[in-house]
Every structure is written in C-alpha cells, then in structure tokens.
Amino acid sequence: MFDLISLKNSLQNVEGFYFDGVNVGLRDDKEQGDVAFIRSDTPCEVSAVFTTNRFRAAPIKHFLNYKKGFKSDFLLINAKNANAMTGKRGVKDIEEILSKIPIKVTNPLMSSTGVIGVPLDKEKIISAFDKFDFDARDAKKTARSIMTTDSFEKEIAFRVELSDGSFFNIAAIAKGAGMINPAMATMLCFIITDANIPKEDMDELLKEAVDESFNNISVDGDTSTNDSVMLFANHKKSAYDKNAFSFALKEITKELSMMILKDGEGSNKVVAFEIKGAKSKEDAKKASKALSNSLLVKTALFGEDPNWGRIASTIGASGIECDEEKLKIFYDELLIYSKDYPTLDPKRELEATKIMKKDSFKIVCDLSIGSASHVSYGCDLSYEYVKINADYRT
Amino acid sequence: MFDLISLKNSLQNVEGFYFDGVNVGLRDDKEQGDVAFIRSDTPCEVSAVFTTNRFRAAPIKHFLNYKKGFKSDFLLINAKNANAMTGKRGVKDIEEILSKIPIKVTNPLMSSTGVIGVPLDKEKIISAFDKFDFDARDAKKTARSIMTTDSFEKEIAFRVELSDGSFFNIAAIAKGAGMINPAMATMLCFIITDANIPKEDMDELLKEAVDESFNNISVDGDTSTNDSVMLFANHKKSAYDKNAFSFALKEITKELSMMILKDGEGSNKVVAFEIKGAKSKEDAKKASKALSNSLLVKTALFGEDPNWGRIASTIGASGIECDEEKLKIFYDELLIYSKDYPTLDPKRELEATKIMKKDSFKIVCDLSIGSASHVSYGCDLSYEYVKINADYRT
Numbered sequence: 001m002f003d004l005i006s007l008k009n010s011l012q013n014v015e016g017f018y019f020d021g022v023n024v025g026l027r028d029d030k031e032q033g034d035v036a037f038i039r040s041d042t043p044c045e046v047s048a049v050f051t052t053n054r055f056r057a058a059p060i061k062h063f064l065n066y067k068k069g070f071k072s073d074f075l076l077i078n079a080k081n082a083n084a085m086t087g088k089r090g091v092k093d094i095e096e097i098l099s100k101i102p103i104k105v106t107n108p109l110m111s112s113t114g115v116i117g118v119p120l121d122k123e124k125i126i127s128a129f130d131k132f133d134f135d136a137r138d139a140k141k142t143a144r145s146i147m148t149t150d151s152f153e154k155e156i157a158f159r160v161e162l163s164d165g166s167f168f169n170i171a172a173i174a175k176g177a178g179m180i181n182p183a184m185a186t187m188l189c190f191i192i193t194d195a196n197i198p199k200e201d202m203d204e205l206l207k208e209a210v211d212e213s214f215n216n217i218s219v220d221g222d223t224s225t226n227d228s229v230m231l232f233a234n235h236k237k238s239a240y241d242k243n244a245f246s247f248a249l250k251e252i253t254k255e256l257s258m259m260i261l262k263d264g265e266g267s268n269k270v271v272a273f274e275i276k277g278a279k280s281k282e283d284a285k286k287a288s289k290a291l292s293n294s295l296l297v298k299t300a301l302f303g304e305d306p307n308w309g310r311i312a313s314t315i316g317a318s319g320i321e322c323d324e325e326k327l328k329i330f331y332d333e334l335l336i337y338s339k340d341y342p343t344l345d346p347k348r349e350l351e352a353t354k355i356m357k358k359d360s361f362k363i364v365c366d367l368s369i370g371s372a373s374h375v376s377y378g379c380d381l382s383y384e385y386v387k388i389n390a391d392y393r394t
Numbered sequence: 395m396f397d398l399i400s401l402k403n404s405l406q407n408v409e410g411f412y413f414d415g416v417n418v419g420l421r422d423d424k425e426q427g428d429v430a431f432i433r434s435d436t437p438c439e440v441s442a443v444f445t446t447n448r449f450r451a452a453p454i455k456h457f458l459n460y461k462k463g464f465k466s467d468f469l470l471i472n473a474k475n476a477n478a479m480t481g482k483r484g485v486k487d488i489e490e491i492l493s494k495i496p497i498k499v500t501n502p503l504m505s506s507t508g509v510i511g512v513p514l515d516k517e518k519i520i521s522a523f524d525k526f527d528f529d530a531r532d533a534k535k536t537a538r539s540i541m542t543t544d545s546f547e548k549e550i551a552f553r554v555e556l557s558d559g560s561f562f563n564i565a566a567i568a569k570g571a572g573m574i575n576p577a578m579a580t581m582l583c584f585i586i587t588d589a590n591i592p593k594e595d596m597d598e599l600l601k602e603a604v605d606e607s608f609n610n611i612s613v614d615g616d617t618s619t620n621d622s623v624m625l626f627a628n629h630k631k632s633a634y635d636k637n638a639f640s641f642a643l644k645e646i647t648k649e650l651s652m653m654i655l656k657d658g659e660g661s662n663k664v665v666a667f668e669i670k671g672a673k674s675k676e677d678a679k680k681a682s683k684a685l686s687n688s689l690l691v692k693t694a695l696f697g698e699d700p701n702w703g704r705i706a707s708t709i710g711a712s713g714i715e716c717d718e719e720k721l722k723i724f725y726d727e728l729l730i731y732s733k734d735y736p737t738l739d740p741k742r743e744l745e746a747t748k749i750m751k752k753d754s755f756k757i758v759c760d761l762s763i764g765s766a767s768h769v770s771y772g773c774d775l776s777y778e779y780v781k782i783n784a785d786y787r788t
Binding site: 051052053054055056082084085087115116117224225295299302307308309310312313315316317319320321322324325337339381382383386 | 445446447448449450476478479481509510511618619689693696701702703704706707709710711713714715716718719731733775776777780
C-alpha cells in the first residue's frame with residue numbers, strides 16, 4: 001500500500017538536486033534559456049534508454065563511453081543543436097565543454113536537441129558556466145531551456161508515501177513535440193529521484209515504463225538521433241518500494257508522453273487507437289501503430305470526418321490477420337462499423353462527428369478473432385504541422 | 395531488335411477494343427463521366443495484380459471468383475464509390491449490375507474507386523447502360539471518368555515494331571493521386587494490347603512491371619482496398635516478342651506511375667531516393683522506401699530546405715546496416731554530407747537549395763558498405779495534401 005501525491009514545481013521536490021537554465025545566444029528569444037544543467041550534490045546511479053536510430057548523436061556515444069555502472073552528478077543540456085552526424089569531433093567537443101565546468105563534478109554528462117549535422121558552438125555553451133547559478137532550483141526555467149518546437153514546458157512530480165510513513169520523491173522534465181514515433185520519440189526526458197532504489201530496479205523499471213509510454217505515441221512516425229530518457233537516483237531518502245516506484249515512474253512517463261502528444265506539432269487532438277480481439281499481441285501492436293502513423297487517418301482526424309473506411313483500410317494494409325466479417329469499429333462507445341450493413345446512417349455519422357470534435361477520444365477496433373490487445377496514441381495532422389516542418393530546420 | 399513508337403490517343407490505337415465514359419450522377423460535375431467501360435469484340439486473356447490490403451474490395455473478390463484462366467470481354471468501371479467493406483452484398487451488387495449489360499458479354503468484370511463502406515447506387519450505375527455508346531472509342535472521356543482526386547487524366551500508348559516488319563499495340567489508362575504507397579498504390583490501371591502474347595508471359599511480365607513501377611512510388615504510404623492493375627490481350631495481331639513486350643509494358647507502367655506521383659495530392663515535385671552501396675537489396679529497398687515515406691523528409695522537400703540531417707536520421711531509423719563514417723549524401727551530383735566535416739557550408743547549401751527548387755531531382759545516399767542499390771520515388775507534403783484529405787471522403 002502506498003499513496004501517490006501529485007506535487008507542484010516538479011524538480012524542486014527532490015532532495016539534493018539543483019538545476020538552472022540560461023540563454024547564451026543559441027536561441028534568438030533571450031527570455032528563454034538554451035543551456036541548462038541538472039546536478040546532484042552526491043553522485044547518482046544513472047539508468048538510460050536511448051534511440052534505436054543507428055546514427056546515435058554524440059552525447060549518447062559519450063554517455064556509452066563511460067564504464068557500466070558509473071555514477072554521475074552533473075548533466076548539461078543544450079537546445080538548438082543536436083550534435084548528431086558530427087563524427088568523432090562531436091564527442092571531443094563534449095569532452096572539451098564538460099572539462100570547463102567550474103565546480104567539482106563526477107562523470108559529467110551531456111544531452112542535446114536541435115539541428116543535425118552542425119558542430120556545437122563550444123564558446124557559447126561554455127559561456128553558460130559563468131551565467132549558471134549552480135545552487136539554483138528553478139524547474140520551470142530549466143524545463144523551458146530544453147524546449148525546441150514545444151509550445152509549453154513539460155514537468156511533473158510525485159511524492160510517494162509508503163505505509164510505514166516514510167516517503168520518497170520523483171520528478172521529471174521533458175521536451176518533444178515532433179518526430180514522435182512508436183520506436184521512441186524525439187524527445188529528451190530527465191527523471192530524478194531521492195528514493196533508495198537499487199540500480200537493477202532502475203534499469204528494469206525504466207525500460208518497462210518507456211515501453212508503455214514514449215514507445216506508444218506517434219506524432220509523425222520518425223525516430224530521431226537523440227532520443228534519451230535518463231533516470232538519476234541520489235538515494236537521499238531511505239524509503240523505497242519497488243511496486244510503488246514502478247507505479248509512480250509509469251505515471252510520470254505516461255503523463256509526459258501525453259503532454260508531448262498534446263503538444264504534437266500542429267496537433268489539435270489526442271486519439272487512443274485500441275486494437276482488441278487480435279490473434280497476437282504483435283498483431284495488435286502492429287495495427288494500432290499503423291493507425292497512429294497513417295497520414296490518411298491523421299488527416300481525417302483533422303477534418304473531423306468519421307471516415308471509418310480509412311481505419312479499416314489501414315488495418316487491412318498493416319499485414320495482420322483480420323476478417324472483414326468479424327471486424328467492429330467504435331468511436332468511443334459508438335459502433336460505427338460491423339458486417340451488419342449499412343452501419344453508417346446519417347444519425348450515427350452525426351454522433352460520430354460530435355465525438356471527433358472532442359480534444360481526445362478513442363477509436364476501438366475489435367478484430368474478434370483472438371484475445372490480444374494494444375493501445376497506441378496519436379494525433380491529427382494539420383496545416384500547422386506542414387508549416388512547422390517545412391520552415392523549421394531540425 | 396524492335397522500335398518503340400509513342401502514340402497519341404492511347405486506347406484508340408489497340409485493335410478491337412471499344413470504350414466510353416458517361417455521367418450518371420455519382421459525381422456532381424456533369425461534364426465529367428463517373429461510369430466507364432472497356433470492351434473487346436473478342437474475349438481477352440486477363441492478367442491482374444491486386445492490392446495486398448487484407449480487406450479487398452468487392453470487385454476484386456468478384457474477379458477472383460472466376461475460374462483461373464477465364465477469358466473476359468467486358469470491364470465496367472465506376473468512380474466515387476469503392477464498393478469496399480460492403481461484405482457479401484458488395485459482390486451480389488456487382489453480379490446484379492453486370493447481369494443488366496444490354497449487349498452479349500463473356501465473364502464481365504467490374505472495378506471501382508471512391509468511398510469505402512457505402513453500397514453502390516445500383517440504379518444509377520445501371521442507367522449508364524442506356525447512355526453508353528458501345529461502339530465508341532473515346533480514350534480521354536474514358537480516362538476522365540475513372541478519376542477521383544486526380545487533376546489530370548493518365549493515358550499512354552506505344553506501337554512496337556519488330557524487325558520482321560510486324561507490329562503490335564499496347565495502351566493504358568490509370569487513375570491515382572493519393573494513398574500511393576510502396577506496397578502498391580490506390581490506383582487503378584487498365585492495360586490493353588492486341589499483341590499475340592501467351593497467358594504465362596502476361597502473368598510474369600505484368601508482375602515484374604508492377605514491381606518496378608507502382609510498387610516503387612509513395613505519396614502517403616497508405617495501401618488501399620481497391621488497387622488493381624489489369625492487362626487485357628485480345629490477340630488481334632500475330633506479332634509478339636517477349637523482350638519487346640516486356641520493355642513496352644515497363645515503359646507504360648513507369649510512365650503512368652510517374653504521372654500518378656506528379657499528380658500526388660498537393661504535391662509539387664517528384665524526388666528519386668536512391669540508396670547505393672548497401673549490404674543487401676533488402677536494406678537498400680527498406681531505406682529508400684523509408685525516405686519516400688518520411689513526413690519530415692517530405693515536409694523538408696516542400697520547404698525546399700536542404701536539411702540532409704533528416705535524410706541521415708531517416709536512414710538511421712530505418713533499421714538497416716549503415717555507418718555514419720562511411721555514408722555520403724548527394725543532391726543530384728552535389729555532395730552534401732560525408733564524414734569530412736563540415737560539409738554544409740553556405741555555398742553548398744545555396745547550390746542544394748537551387749536543386750531542390752526543381753520539379754524533380756534525386757537524393758542519392760551512398761552507404762559505402764556493400765554493392766546493393768534501389769531507387770524509390772516520392773513527393774513533397776504540402777498544405778494542399780492536408781486540405782484534400784481533411785475535406786475529401788475517400
């Protein structure tokens with residue numbers, strides 16, 4: 001038994017962590033930071049899940065150069081430049097930048113997001129070290145500094161109270177709004193905790209939580225070179241419970257992934273694509289991810305057109321086992337297709353259009369040929385998405 | 395040795411075929427037909443390649459109900475309604491409609507394109523039989539009658555002259571502008587020939603030609619329920635040569651697939667994505683199709699932004715074997731990325747932008763780790779695509 005208590009001010013709640021964000025001119029808007037740090041006053045255990053993209057960015061290569069089980073107390077983050085496809089120089093640049101940190105640090109790390117294929121502006125980034133308040137605890141400033149096309153900062157925190165009265169805290173910030181894809185999103189997510197969690201639990205629970213959250217959302221089906229989720233634990237508290245931690249971590253990653261989807265470039269609504277009655281879990285996943293990635297489905301969502309034909313066609317094209325005679329499609333609770341024909345009368349269509357006007361709803365496809373199910377989350381495709389991505393250099 | 399001679403007036407050139415298109419009110423614009431036929435005055439051998447979508451439309455089921463090796467002399471085609479996801483009724487409706495053809499026909503066929511999940515308006519379609527001139531030979535009217543979101547009719551014809559002075563004709567019409575995808579497009583293509591081609595060559599050569607053309611283009615990565623390519627041969631001429639026929643057929647399907655791509659919904663340019671130096675043909679195909687389907691690549695094409703980082707990232711995300719140190723990316727002949735860093739100087743970027751302003755160009759990615767290669771074709775993603783697909787009920 002445990003209580004999960006939602007907290008304001010995200011990162012501030014976790015003991016022993018400090019963080020700040022400043023503008024050094026990577027970003028034009030001087031009101032918003034572009035370089036940030038998160039540090040702990042004692043070295044942390046670190047777990048991470050990285051992009052499946054073969055061309056991993058330099059910060060990920062640099063992370064993986066450390067020996068397995070290394071501890072770290074410092075993470076530097078920059079926006080506007082991904083430091084990806086920058087070859088050996090990319091890693092050297094990181095080493096040089098991190099060597100200039102003016103306080104004592106252990107195994108410092110770096111994380112980057114922005115344009116691919118341009119060397120880091122080392123001087124500007126190093127100039128942040130004069131501007132940082134290394135004892136600051138301003139989560140909002142930090143969260144805003146790591147944004148790219150995001151329209152709002154993404155932060156969250158929980159206190160977990162165990163039945164014996166002890167408690168621990170877990171908090172996170174994230175960025176991401178585009179290139180969000182079922183095999184992990186272009187997103188950075190930094191989670192910190194003061195729980196007394198063993199390293200093996202960190203690895204196991206982080207992987208599980210990422211699979212159920214960031215790996216289940218899609219804005220545009222692209223997987224970036226920089227995707228990273230990191231979990232830092234400084235063990236300041238003696239409290240820990242595996243189930244409670246797992247629950248809190250899943251809540252955090254799910255909430256953040258929903259924030260990313262809501263902030264999906266040019267997106268107006270979040271849709272859950274549930275496949276049930278599938279022959280296998282693999283089939284259910286394949287079909288629900290095909291739906292969340294289909295341009296024709298996404299544009300129909302934008303047009304608020306209850307065009308279930310596109311849903312059916314996408315399932316049929318996904319290569320899974322399915323049967324036209326057994327398929328049922330629902331918008332929320334409304335049955336909109338089954339073999340008992342015709343199902344699309346004007347009244348139903350009107351009801352369906354109402355459902356589609358909501359900020360979020362679900363499309364449920366019951367294949368009725370098995371018992372496996374899966375839910376993926378997606379969003380609509382608007383003019384705005386095209387505008388953002390035609391004009392923005394990622 | 396043979397000569398391939400490009401002909402005007404497409405279908406008219408093939409002996410023994412008749413075709414017409416009329417408007418029966420399925421489409422609002424009365425100037426454009428919505429029901430068409432193509433018939434031969436002698437029964438034809440028929441080969442076909444159909445969609446890989448599991449939910450095949452009723453006309454495909456109806457076709458497949460005929461015994462293998464059947465001959466046919468009549469094809470009826472309607473626009474605005476796909477007769478897909480219409481269950482057993484869909485096939486019955488076809489049988490009823492075709493039974494009303496007022497002339498003597500052998501194993502008549504039907505083909506449909508349009509909205510999914512709505513029963514055919516049998517009365518309207520049957521009313522076409524009073525309006526058709528069954529001895530007409532108006533290819534343009536026929537080609538225009540099968541269009542959906544197409545902005546122009548797609549037709550082509552060749553005369554093939556063999557070295558002995560004999561010749562045969564081959565001609566085709568097609569429709570398609572959206573849902574065009576690497577595993578066949580939402581497109582209909584009807585090819586007719588008077589060549590004296592054996593049935594086994596028809597099957598073999600049609601499959602080959604479709605693989606190299608329609609299966610290599612992508613507008614939006616969706617595969618429809620109705621995709622069909624049919625080849626009708628009435629053997630009116632005694633002339634035939636396998637190589638010559640294969641060459642002509644490939645020209646026809648390639649040209650038509652390029653027309654479909656140029657007419658891609660809201661698309662402004664056609665881009666060839668060539669992967670070379672890959673470890674395997676499979677890898678080369680996978681990466682080039684990933685490029686032609688990537689939203690981020692497609693929006694960068696629309697924005698005419700020489701953002702090779704998105705190209706690299708998409709290749710890396712495609713799951714193929716590749717090496718950042720060995721990759722080279724070219725826009726036409728212009729080297730824009732290699733490990734010798736930095737390659738993106740302002741002068742090169744300006745040159746690249748010029749290339750991207752062209753109606754068509756190629757992006758070549760040399761993986762330099764093997765000898766396999768593949769080319770896929772794609773187009774940009776514009777505001778117009780979103781508009782068409784948000785508003786149009788497919």
